[in-house]
Amino acid sequence: MLGRVLRRASRSSRLRGIIEKAPVSRGVVARFIAGYEIADAVRVTREIIDDGLAVTIDHLGEDTVDRVQADAVTAEYLNLLAALKERGLTDRAEVSVKLSAIGQALPGDGEKIAYDNAVQICQAAADAGTTVTLDMEDHTTTDSTLRILSDLRKDFPSTGAVLQACLYRTEEDCRALAHEGSRVRLCKGAYSEPATVAYQDSKDVDRSYVRCMKILFGGDGYPMLATHDPRLIEIAGSLAARYRREPGSYEYQMLYGARPTEQLRLARSGEMVRVYVPYGNDWYGYMMRRMAERPANLTFFLRTVASKK
Numbered sequence: 001m002l003g004r005v006l007r008r009a010s011r012s013s014r015l016r017g018i019i020e021k022a023p024v025s026r027g028v029v030a031r032f033i034a035g036y037e038i039a040d041a042v043r044v045t046r047e048i049i050d051d052g053l054a055v056t057i058d059h060l061g062e063d064t065v066d067r068v069q070a071d072a073v074t075a076e077y078l079n080l081l082a083a084l085k086e087r088g089l090t091d092r093a094e095v096s097v098k099l100s101a102i103g104q105a106l107p108g109d110g111e112k113i114a115y116d117n118a119v120q121i122c123q124a125a126a127d128a129g130t131t132v133t134l135d136m137e138d139h140t141t142t143d144s145t146l147r148i149l150s151d152l153r154k155d156f157p158s159t160g161a162v163l164q165a166c167l168y169r170t171e172e173d174c175r176a177l178a179h180e181g182s183r184v185r186l187c188k189g190a191y192s193e194p195a196t197v198a199y200q201d202s203k204d205v206d207r208s209y210v211r212c213m214k215i216l217f218g219g220d221g222y223p224m225l226a227t228h229d230p231r232l233i234e235i236a237g238s239l240a241a242r243y244r245r246e247p248g249s250y251e252y253q254m255l256y257g258a259r260p261t262e263q264l265r266l267a268r269s270g271e272m273v274r275v276y277v278p279y280g281n282d283w284y285g286y287m288m289r290r291m292a293e294r295p296a297n298l299t300f301f302l303r304t305v306a307s308k309k
Protein backbone atom coordinates (compact mmCIF):
# COMPACT_ATOMS: atom_id res chain seq x y z
CA MET A 1 0.00 0.00 0.00
CA LEU A 2 2.71 2.46 1.12
CA GLY A 3 4.83 1.26 -1.78
CA ARG A 4 2.05 2.10 -4.23
CA VAL A 5 1.61 5.59 -2.77
CA LEU A 6 5.35 6.26 -3.03
CA ARG A 7 5.53 4.89 -6.58
CA ARG A 8 2.70 7.27 -7.52
CA ALA A 9 4.49 10.08 -5.66
CA SER A 10 7.57 9.44 -7.81
CA ARG A 11 5.57 11.01 -10.68
CA SER A 12 4.21 14.00 -8.68
CA SER A 13 5.80 17.28 -9.70
CA ARG A 14 4.34 19.15 -6.68
CA LEU A 15 5.87 16.77 -4.14
CA ARG A 16 9.05 16.73 -6.17
CA GLY A 17 9.43 20.51 -5.73
CA ILE A 18 9.03 20.25 -1.94
CA ILE A 19 11.34 17.27 -1.41
CA GLU A 20 14.07 18.43 -3.77
CA LYS A 21 14.31 21.76 -1.94
CA ALA A 22 14.46 20.25 1.55
CA PRO A 23 18.06 20.78 2.71
CA VAL A 24 18.14 17.38 4.40
CA SER A 25 17.39 15.52 1.16
CA ARG A 26 20.88 16.03 -0.24
CA GLY A 27 22.42 14.28 2.75
CA VAL A 28 20.10 11.31 2.44
CA VAL A 29 20.57 10.78 -1.28
CA ALA A 30 24.34 10.52 -0.81
CA ARG A 31 23.83 6.98 0.42
CA PHE A 32 22.33 5.83 -2.88
CA ILE A 33 23.76 8.28 -5.41
CA ALA A 34 27.42 8.78 -6.36
CA GLY A 35 27.15 12.58 -6.52
CA TYR A 36 26.11 15.28 -8.94
CA GLU A 37 28.96 15.44 -11.46
CA ILE A 38 30.77 13.10 -13.88
CA ALA A 39 33.82 13.35 -11.60
CA ASP A 40 31.75 11.87 -8.73
CA ALA A 41 30.57 8.98 -10.90
CA VAL A 42 34.13 8.31 -12.05
CA ARG A 43 35.51 8.40 -8.49
CA VAL A 44 32.87 5.96 -7.15
CA THR A 45 33.32 3.71 -10.20
CA ARG A 46 37.07 3.54 -9.57
CA GLU A 47 36.47 2.55 -5.91
CA ILE A 48 33.99 -0.19 -6.87
CA ILE A 49 36.26 -1.59 -9.58
CA ASP A 50 39.19 -1.61 -7.15
CA ASP A 51 37.01 -3.81 -4.92
CA GLY A 52 36.72 -6.36 -7.73
CA LEU A 53 33.22 -5.49 -8.97
CA ALA A 54 31.95 -4.03 -12.24
CA VAL A 55 29.75 -0.96 -12.75
CA THR A 56 26.92 0.38 -14.88
CA ILE A 57 26.45 4.15 -14.59
CA ASP A 58 23.12 5.93 -14.92
CA HIS A 59 22.86 9.68 -15.46
CA LEU A 60 19.73 10.43 -13.43
CA GLY A 61 16.74 11.82 -15.28
CA GLU A 62 13.63 10.63 -17.07
CA ASP A 63 10.54 11.91 -18.90
CA THR A 64 12.44 14.60 -20.79
CA VAL A 65 9.95 17.17 -22.04
CA ASP A 66 11.89 18.99 -24.73
CA ARG A 67 14.36 18.29 -27.51
CA VAL A 68 17.08 20.53 -26.11
CA GLN A 69 17.04 18.60 -22.83
CA ALA A 70 17.12 15.23 -24.66
CA ASP A 71 20.19 16.36 -26.61
CA ALA A 72 21.83 17.70 -23.43
CA VAL A 73 21.41 14.31 -21.72
CA THR A 74 22.92 12.62 -24.78
CA ALA A 75 25.89 15.00 -24.64
CA GLU A 76 26.30 14.21 -20.93
CA TYR A 77 26.60 10.48 -21.74
CA LEU A 78 29.17 11.21 -24.44
CA ASN A 79 31.23 13.20 -21.90
CA LEU A 80 30.81 10.46 -19.31
CA LEU A 81 32.03 7.79 -21.74
CA ALA A 82 35.00 9.96 -22.72
CA ALA A 83 35.90 10.37 -19.02
CA LEU A 84 35.63 6.61 -18.38
CA LYS A 85 37.83 5.91 -21.40
CA GLU A 86 40.41 8.50 -20.35
CA ARG A 87 40.65 6.92 -16.85
CA GLY A 88 40.96 3.40 -18.29
CA LEU A 89 37.72 2.19 -16.68
CA THR A 90 35.78 0.93 -19.68
CA ASP A 91 36.72 -2.73 -19.38
CA ARG A 92 34.68 -2.88 -16.13
CA ALA A 93 32.26 0.04 -16.49
CA GLU A 94 29.37 0.50 -18.93
CA VAL A 95 26.40 2.91 -18.98
CA SER A 96 22.65 2.47 -18.42
CA VAL A 97 20.32 4.76 -20.36
CA LYS A 98 16.64 5.59 -19.91
CA LEU A 99 15.18 6.24 -23.36
CA SER A 100 12.66 8.70 -21.91
CA ALA A 101 15.61 10.88 -20.88
CA ILE A 102 16.85 11.10 -24.47
CA GLY A 103 13.58 11.88 -26.20
CA GLN A 104 11.32 8.79 -26.28
CA ALA A 105 8.50 10.62 -24.48
CA LEU A 106 8.50 13.61 -26.83
CA PRO A 107 5.30 13.97 -28.87
CA GLY A 108 5.40 13.00 -32.55
CA ASP A 109 8.75 11.54 -33.48
CA GLY A 110 9.97 10.85 -29.91
CA GLU A 111 10.89 7.24 -30.72
CA LYS A 112 13.04 8.35 -33.66
CA ILE A 113 14.73 11.08 -31.60
CA ALA A 114 15.49 8.58 -28.82
CA TYR A 115 16.87 6.09 -31.35
CA ASP A 116 19.12 8.69 -32.99
CA ASN A 117 20.43 9.82 -29.60
CA ALA A 118 20.92 6.20 -28.48
CA VAL A 119 22.96 5.52 -31.64
CA GLN A 120 25.35 8.33 -30.65
CA ILE A 121 25.71 6.90 -27.14
CA CYS A 122 26.20 3.33 -28.40
CA GLN A 123 28.81 4.53 -30.91
CA ALA A 124 30.70 6.42 -28.18
CA ALA A 125 30.52 3.33 -25.94
CA ALA A 126 31.83 1.11 -28.75
CA ASP A 127 34.66 3.59 -29.42
CA ALA A 128 35.51 3.51 -25.70
CA GLY A 129 35.42 -0.31 -25.63
CA THR A 130 32.29 -0.72 -23.54
CA THR A 131 28.53 -1.32 -23.74
CA VAL A 132 25.15 0.30 -23.13
CA THR A 133 22.11 -1.17 -21.39
CA LEU A 134 18.66 0.33 -22.03
CA ASP A 135 16.81 0.64 -18.73
CA MET A 136 13.15 -0.39 -18.90
CA GLU A 137 10.49 2.08 -17.76
CA ASP A 138 6.73 1.65 -17.26
CA HIS A 139 4.76 -0.83 -19.40
CA THR A 140 3.50 1.84 -21.82
CA THR A 141 7.07 2.11 -23.12
CA THR A 142 7.97 -1.59 -23.35
CA ASP A 143 7.13 -2.14 -27.04
CA SER A 144 8.85 1.07 -28.11
CA THR A 145 11.95 0.28 -26.03
CA LEU A 146 12.21 -3.26 -27.44
CA ARG A 147 11.81 -1.88 -31.00
CA ILE A 148 14.64 0.59 -30.41
CA LEU A 149 16.75 -2.19 -28.84
CA SER A 150 16.24 -4.40 -31.85
CA ASP A 151 17.26 -1.61 -34.24
CA LEU A 152 20.31 -0.68 -32.15
CA ARG A 153 21.46 -4.30 -31.98
CA LYS A 154 21.84 -4.41 -35.77
CA ASP A 155 24.92 -2.19 -35.39
CA PHE A 156 25.64 -2.64 -31.67
CA PRO A 157 24.77 -6.27 -30.85
CA SER A 158 26.03 -6.01 -27.28
CA THR A 159 23.36 -3.46 -26.31
CA GLY A 160 21.74 -4.76 -23.13
CA ALA A 161 17.99 -5.21 -22.63
CA VAL A 162 16.04 -5.01 -19.38
CA LEU A 163 12.95 -7.13 -18.73
CA GLN A 164 10.63 -6.85 -15.71
CA ALA A 165 9.35 -10.04 -14.07
CA CYS A 166 6.23 -8.23 -12.83
CA LEU A 167 4.79 -8.07 -16.37
CA TYR A 168 2.76 -11.02 -17.72
CA ARG A 169 4.47 -10.64 -21.11
CA THR A 170 8.02 -11.04 -19.79
CA GLU A 171 8.41 -14.82 -20.06
CA GLU A 172 7.70 -14.50 -23.77
CA ASP A 173 10.11 -11.57 -24.08
CA CYS A 174 12.78 -13.65 -22.30
CA ARG A 175 12.32 -16.43 -24.85
CA ALA A 176 12.73 -13.94 -27.69
CA LEU A 177 15.88 -12.45 -26.19
CA ALA A 178 17.64 -15.57 -24.87
CA HIS A 179 19.86 -15.93 -27.93
CA GLU A 180 23.61 -15.90 -28.31
CA GLY A 181 25.29 -12.60 -27.52
CA SER A 182 22.11 -11.15 -26.00
CA ARG A 183 22.68 -9.37 -22.71
CA VAL A 184 19.45 -9.33 -20.69
CA ARG A 185 19.01 -7.73 -17.28
CA LEU A 186 16.14 -9.33 -15.38
CA CYS A 187 14.59 -7.22 -12.60
CA LYS A 188 11.29 -7.37 -10.72
CA GLY A 189 10.11 -3.98 -12.06
CA ALA A 190 10.06 -0.66 -10.22
CA TYR A 191 6.87 0.94 -11.54
CA SER A 192 3.29 0.87 -10.31
CA GLU A 193 1.53 -1.21 -12.96
CA PRO A 194 -2.17 -2.15 -13.39
CA ALA A 195 -3.53 -5.70 -12.99
CA THR A 196 -4.31 -5.78 -16.71
CA VAL A 197 -0.59 -6.10 -17.48
CA ALA A 198 1.24 -7.04 -14.26
CA TYR A 199 1.16 -9.37 -11.27
CA GLN A 200 -0.03 -7.50 -8.17
CA ASP A 201 1.13 -10.01 -5.54
CA SER A 202 4.87 -9.97 -4.81
CA LYS A 203 4.90 -13.78 -4.57
CA ASP A 204 3.62 -14.00 -8.13
CA VAL A 205 6.33 -11.56 -9.24
CA ASP A 206 8.95 -13.76 -7.53
CA ARG A 207 7.58 -16.90 -9.22
CA SER A 208 7.68 -15.14 -12.56
CA TYR A 209 11.29 -14.07 -11.84
CA VAL A 210 12.27 -17.72 -11.30
CA ARG A 211 10.53 -18.85 -14.52
CA CYS A 212 12.29 -16.07 -16.42
CA MET A 213 15.67 -17.02 -14.93
CA LYS A 214 15.17 -20.59 -16.13
CA ILE A 215 14.48 -19.36 -19.66
CA LEU A 216 17.53 -17.07 -19.65
CA PHE A 217 19.90 -19.63 -18.08
CA GLY A 218 18.59 -22.30 -20.46
CA GLY A 219 19.19 -20.09 -23.50
CA ASP A 220 22.42 -18.93 -25.11
CA GLY A 221 22.43 -15.31 -23.97
CA TYR A 222 24.07 -13.52 -21.07
CA PRO A 223 21.67 -13.19 -18.09
CA MET A 224 22.16 -10.22 -15.77
CA LEU A 225 20.24 -10.91 -12.57
CA ALA A 226 19.34 -7.59 -10.99
CA THR A 227 17.94 -8.26 -7.54
CA HIS A 228 18.82 -7.88 -3.86
CA ASP A 229 16.42 -10.64 -2.88
CA PRO A 230 18.39 -13.29 -0.92
CA ARG A 231 15.99 -16.08 -1.92
CA LEU A 232 16.23 -15.27 -5.63
CA ILE A 233 20.02 -14.97 -5.43
CA GLU A 234 20.15 -18.42 -3.85
CA ILE A 235 17.89 -19.86 -6.55
CA ALA A 236 20.04 -18.17 -9.23
CA GLY A 237 23.07 -19.98 -7.82
CA SER A 238 21.31 -23.35 -8.01
CA LEU A 239 20.05 -22.68 -11.54
CA ALA A 240 23.51 -21.64 -12.69
CA ALA A 241 24.81 -25.02 -11.47
CA ARG A 242 21.88 -26.91 -13.02
CA TYR A 243 22.36 -25.24 -16.41
CA ARG A 244 26.18 -25.65 -16.14
CA ARG A 245 26.81 -21.92 -16.31
CA GLU A 246 30.30 -20.86 -15.27
CA PRO A 247 30.67 -17.57 -13.33
CA GLY A 248 31.26 -14.94 -15.99
CA SER A 249 28.68 -16.44 -18.36
CA TYR A 250 26.07 -14.51 -16.35
CA GLU A 251 26.24 -11.78 -13.71
CA TYR A 252 24.51 -10.42 -10.63
CA GLN A 253 23.58 -6.75 -10.47
CA MET A 254 22.67 -4.60 -7.47
CA LEU A 255 22.11 -0.92 -6.81
CA TYR A 256 24.76 1.33 -5.31
CA GLY A 257 24.15 1.50 -1.56
CA ALA A 258 21.98 -1.64 -1.44
CA ARG A 259 23.42 -4.73 0.29
CA PRO A 260 27.07 -3.70 -0.23
CA THR A 261 28.31 -6.56 1.96
CA GLU A 262 26.43 -9.10 -0.16
CA GLN A 263 27.85 -7.50 -3.32
CA LEU A 264 31.37 -8.05 -2.00
CA ARG A 265 30.61 -11.55 -0.75
CA LEU A 266 29.39 -12.67 -4.17
CA ALA A 267 32.34 -11.04 -5.95
CA ARG A 268 34.83 -12.65 -3.57
CA SER A 269 33.24 -16.05 -4.17
CA GLY A 270 34.18 -15.64 -7.85
CA GLU A 271 30.90 -14.30 -9.23
CA MET A 272 30.65 -11.38 -11.64
CA VAL A 273 28.84 -8.57 -9.81
CA ARG A 274 27.91 -5.24 -11.36
CA VAL A 275 26.81 -2.23 -9.31
CA TYR A 276 24.31 0.23 -10.78
CA VAL A 277 25.68 3.67 -9.94
CA PRO A 278 23.39 6.67 -10.47
CA TYR A 279 24.65 10.26 -10.47
CA GLY A 280 23.27 13.70 -11.29
CA ASN A 281 20.88 16.28 -9.91
CA ASP A 282 17.64 14.73 -11.05
CA TRP A 283 17.42 12.17 -8.25
CA TYR A 284 13.78 12.56 -7.13
CA GLY A 285 12.05 9.78 -9.15
CA TYR A 286 14.90 7.33 -8.50
CA MET A 287 14.89 7.91 -4.73
CA MET A 288 11.11 7.66 -4.43
CA ARG A 289 11.16 4.28 -6.18
CA ARG A 290 13.89 3.05 -3.79
CA MET A 291 11.77 4.09 -0.80
CA ALA A 292 8.71 2.40 -2.29
CA GLU A 293 10.64 -0.86 -2.55
CA ARG A 294 12.07 -0.89 0.90
CA PRO A 295 10.44 0.62 3.99
CA ALA A 296 13.89 0.66 5.67
CA ASN A 297 15.02 3.26 3.11
CA LEU A 298 12.00 5.40 4.01
CA THR A 299 12.72 4.99 7.73
CA PHE A 300 16.30 6.09 7.09
CA PHE A 301 15.02 9.16 5.25
CA LEU A 302 12.51 10.10 7.98
CA ARG A 303 15.07 9.51 10.75
CA THR A 304 17.51 11.85 9.04
CA VAL A 305 14.80 14.50 8.61
CA ALA A 306 13.87 14.19 12.32
CA SER A 307 17.47 14.41 13.50
CA LYS A 308 17.97 17.72 11.63
CA LYS A 309 15.08 19.44 13.36
Ligand SMILES: Cc1cc2nc3c(=O)[nH]c(=O)nc-3n(C[C@H](O)[C@H](O)[C@H](O)COP(=O)(O)OP(=O)(O)OC[C@H]3O[C@@H](n4cnc5c(N)ncnc54)[C@H](O)[C@@H]3O)c2cc1C
Pocket residue numbers: 134135136137162164187188189190191226227228229230253254255257258259275276293294
Ligand atom coordinates in the same frame (compact mmCIF):
# COMPACT_ATOMS: atom_id res chain seq x y z
C1 LIG B 1 21.05 -3.21 -11.18
C2 LIG B 1 19.59 -2.94 -11.19
C3 LIG B 1 19.01 -2.35 -12.30
C4 LIG B 1 17.64 -2.11 -12.33
N1 LIG B 1 17.08 -1.62 -13.47
C5 LIG B 1 15.73 -1.49 -13.53
C6 LIG B 1 15.07 -1.11 -14.74
O1 LIG B 1 15.70 -0.84 -15.77
N2 LIG B 1 13.73 -1.01 -14.72
C7 LIG B 1 12.99 -1.28 -13.60
O2 LIG B 1 11.75 -1.22 -13.65
N3 LIG B 1 13.59 -1.63 -12.44
C8 LIG B 1 14.92 -1.74 -12.39
N4 LIG B 1 15.51 -2.12 -11.21
C9 LIG B 1 14.70 -2.13 -9.96
C10 LIG B 1 14.01 -3.46 -9.76
O3 LIG B 1 12.99 -3.64 -10.70
C11 LIG B 1 13.40 -3.54 -8.35
O4 LIG B 1 12.46 -2.52 -8.22
C12 LIG B 1 14.43 -3.41 -7.26
O5 LIG B 1 15.62 -4.07 -7.56
C13 LIG B 1 13.90 -4.03 -5.96
O6 LIG B 1 13.61 -5.39 -6.17
P1 LIG B 1 14.48 -6.58 -5.55
O7 LIG B 1 14.59 -7.62 -6.60
O8 LIG B 1 15.75 -6.07 -5.05
O9 LIG B 1 13.57 -7.18 -4.42
P2 LIG B 1 12.58 -6.56 -3.33
O10 LIG B 1 11.27 -7.27 -3.55
O11 LIG B 1 12.58 -5.08 -3.30
O12 LIG B 1 13.24 -7.07 -2.00
C14 LIG B 1 13.24 -8.46 -1.71
C15 LIG B 1 14.13 -8.71 -0.52
O13 LIG B 1 15.48 -8.35 -0.85
C16 LIG B 1 16.12 -7.81 0.30
N5 LIG B 1 16.51 -6.42 0.00
C17 LIG B 1 16.04 -5.65 -0.98
N6 LIG B 1 16.66 -4.44 -0.98
C18 LIG B 1 17.52 -4.47 0.06
C19 LIG B 1 18.43 -3.53 0.61
N7 LIG B 1 18.57 -2.30 0.10
N8 LIG B 1 19.15 -3.90 1.70
C20 LIG B 1 19.00 -5.12 2.24
N9 LIG B 1 18.16 -6.05 1.76
C21 LIG B 1 17.42 -5.74 0.69
C22 LIG B 1 15.11 -7.86 1.43
O14 LIG B 1 15.30 -9.08 2.09
C23 LIG B 1 13.79 -7.86 0.70
O15 LIG B 1 12.76 -8.44 1.44
C24 LIG B 1 16.86 -2.41 -11.18
C25 LIG B 1 17.44 -3.01 -10.07
C26 LIG B 1 18.78 -3.28 -10.06
C27 LIG B 1 19.36 -3.95 -8.87
